[in-house]
Amino acid sequence: xxxxxxxxxxLLTLLTYGAVGLIIVLPVLLILHxxxxxxxxxAFETLKDPEARSAIRLTAIxxxxxxxxxxxxxxxxxxxxxxxxxxxxxxLVSLIELPISVSPVIAGLVWxxxxxxxxxxxxxxxxxxxxxxxxxxxxxxxxxxxxxxxxTRTLMxxxxxxxxxxxxxxxxxxxxFWKTLIHVTLPDAGWALLSGILLTTARAMGEFGAVAxxxxxxxxxxxxxxxxxxxxxxxxxxxxxxxxxxxxxxFAMTTVLxxxxxxxxxxKQHL
Amino acid sequence: xxxxxxxxxRSSQNRRHALPGFSLSLGLTLLWTGxxxxxxxxxxxxxxxxxxxxxxxxxxxxARLYAALRISFTCALLAVLIDLPIGLLLAWTLVRYRPPxxxxxxxxxxxxxxxxxxxxxxxxxxxxxxxxxIGSLSNPWGLKLxxxxxxxxxxxxxxxxxxxxxxxxxxLRxxxxxxxxxxxxxxxxAWQRFxxxxxxxxxxxxxxxxxxxxxxxxxxxGSVIFIAGxxxxxxxxxxxxxxxxxxEYNYDGATSIxxxxxxxxxxxxxxxSRLRRSVSSGLVREDGA
Numbered sequence: 001x002x003x004x005x006x007x008x009x010x011l012l013t014l015l016t017y018g019a020v021g022l023i024i025v026l027p028v029l030l031i032l033h034x035x036x037x038x039x040x041x042x043a044f045e046t047l048k049d050p051e052a053r054s055a056i057r058l059t060a061i062x063x064x065x066x067x068x069x070x071x072x073x074x075x076x077x078x079x080x081x082x083x084x085x086x087x088x089x090x091x092l093v094s095l096i097e098l099p100i101s102v103s104p105v106i107a108g109l110v111w112x113x114x115x116x117x118x119x120x121x122x123x124x125x126x127x128x129x130x131x132x133x134x135x136x137x138x139x140x141x142x143x144x145x146x147x148x149x150x151x152t153r154t155l156m157x158x159x160x161x162x163x164x165x166x167x168x169x170x171x172x173x174x175x176x177f178w179k180t181l182i183h184v185t186l187p188d189a190g191w192a193l194l195s196g197i198l199l200t201t202a203r204a205m206g207e208f209g210a211v212a213x214x215x216x217x218x219x220x221x222x223x224x225x226x227x228x229x230x231x232x233x234x235x236x237x238x239x240x241x242x243x244x245x246x247x248x249x250x251f252a253m254t255t256v257l258x259x260x261x262x263x264x265x266x267x268k269q270h271l
Numbered sequence: 272x273x274x275x276x277x278x279x280x281r282s283s284q285n286r287r288h289a290l291p292g293f294s295l296s297l298g299l300t301l302l303w304t305g306x307x308x309x310x311x312x313x314x315x316x317x318x319x320x321x322x323x324x325x326x327x328x329x330x331x332x333x334a335r336l337y338a339a340l341r342i343s344f345t346c347a348l349l350a351v352l353i354d355l356p357i358g359l360l361l362a363w364t365l366v367r368y369r370p371p372x373x374x375x376x377x378x379x380x381x382x383x384x385x386x387x388x389x390x391x392x393x394x395x396x397x398x399x400x401x402x403x404x405i406g407s408l409s410n411p412w413g414l415k416l417x418x419x420x421x422x423x424x425x426x427x428x429x430x431x432x433x434x435x436x437x438x439x440x441x442x443l444r445x446x447x448x449x450x451x452x453x454x455x456x457x458x459x460x461a462w463q464r465f466x467x468x469x470x471x472x473x474x475x476x477x478x479x480x481x482x483x484x485x486x487x488x489x490x491x492x493g494s495v496i497f498i499a500g501x502x503x504x505x506x507x508x509x510x511x512x513x514x515x516x517x518x519e520y521n522y523d524g525a526t527s528i529x530x531x532x533x534x535x536x537x538x539x540x541x542x543x544s545r546l547r548r549s550v551s552s553g554l555v556r557e558d559g560a
Contacts, residue, residue, distance in 0.1 A: 015364075023357070023428070024380070069303075073304075080293075081300075095304055101487075104492050109517065110314055145311065164289065180292075206386070209388065209493050225387075226493070238397075245389075248386070252382065260381075
């Protein structure tokens with residue numbers, strides 16, 4: 001009995017290491033290995049290419065815009081859904097969570113149906129010199145859709161736990177709506193907000209399918225980092241493709257670590 | 272400083288909104304959701320019927336469409352079936368044994384969710400491709416993984432794993448240990464304890480994780496297209512066929528596939544939320560008793 005009670009945990013732990021190593025660690029190592037195949041210097045040089053730089057710039061702009069808009073909307077939604085009771089709130093939650101279950105390709109397609117050449121408003125807007133599809137606004141819209149629920153989803157559970165007493169007290173003491181939100185609610189939910197923002201940023205930087213459908217793939221103009229990785233990879237520029245991939249992976253790993261740290265410090269605070 | 276009068280307070284309590292700003296924040300939320308989610312999805316729902324029902328029916332007479340759907344659904348299902356035991360193993364080890372480095376392990380499980388799909392795609396295609404670390408080991412044995420349906424399953428297994436682990440983990444963490452101890456004292460073997468006590472408790476979260484992973488899997492694009500090979504009728508997944516149809520300016524074809532995928536994913540999600548609700552109400556009853 002004692003024998004088996006020791007061997008099973010050891011065996012399962014080894015299997016776990018093996019599974020994580022094979023499924024998750026190996027691909028990450030491969031990305032770093034391929035990026036550094038010709039040395040660190042060569043990898044950095046590929047990132048200085050004009051098209052690579054334009055892709056990085058576009059991704060930074062899109063990510064910043066998307067993060068700001070979805071954070072503002074996400075705070076409003078989480079506040080509305082947790083601080084008031086109203087009819088239809090469950091429907092609203094389902095609507096907000098809907099984009100998670102929509103294929104990225106569909107997330108790009110829906111905007112084409114509105115703004116594409118055969119879309120409802122595409123031709124009219126194009127006649128007035130406004131280009132949404134195959135241009136930066138379309139990329140922003142597609143990325144907004146894909147990253148839509150994350151801030152609300154991370155904020156809601158903690159705003160729910162907070163209850164409403166602090167806000168009601170602030171209000172009774174004469175604080176207005178904005179003062180209550182900014183000085184009472186958000187500082188307390190700060191870590192959840194930060195975690196949601198980080199998740200939004202990470203997903204926005206890396207979105208591929210939705211952006212691929214609507215961007216038109218014009219190198220140097222509408223190519224974000226993930227799209228440029230595809231172009232490089234299909235053009236057999238392996239080092240350049242993996243160098244840019246490594247950049248995104250390093251960012252993803254940092255996000256994951258910061259979120260884990262945030263969650264742990266929050267748990268300690270509340271136990 | 273303005274102090275709200277008692278009557279004002281009472282009337283606002285009658286409306287059950289003690290806090291101000293309801294219409295402002297609801298308005299902002301509705302505007303945000305309406306413009307970015309409801310509007311585009313309405314376009315998807317209405318567009319197919321714009322020119323009557325015949326283009327839509329015409330679009331459904333397409334053997335390539337059914338082949339792509341079959342490939343997407345079978346590969347997503349196979350990936351979930353592979354992920355279930357692995358996810359259970361990871362969650363179990365993390366919660367129960369907390370081996371050295373379990374914090375790093377825990378963080379790594381989120382990586383498939385955080386790494387951009389195109390990056391996953393090129394990494395897996397290189398890893399399992401002819402000259403890759405794994406491909407060069409498996410190919411001499413006649414085991415071709417990349418550019419076959421097996422490649423699609425590999426990509427979807429990677430993508431789906433965090434969904435399974437993260438749905439089991441909280442349930443496993445909150446599972447009362449004394450139940451297992453009692454079973455042990457009553458002479459139940461390790462297998463009996465797992466099979467009779469843990470598995471029934473873990474079935475709902477396993478199913479809900481499977482539903483989430485499946486819904487994600489049938490829509491997955493970026494991580495799949497590099498490793499799949501993308502041959503029609505063989506390794507072409509449904510989301511890729513949408514892209515193909517769009518490149519042909521065949522919007523009817525694209526929207527019909529999109530609607531089928533969307534409805535399937537939504538059904539999965541409804542099933543998952545039903546499951547969650549029944550599980551949590553079950554727990555409440557247990558606590559109340």
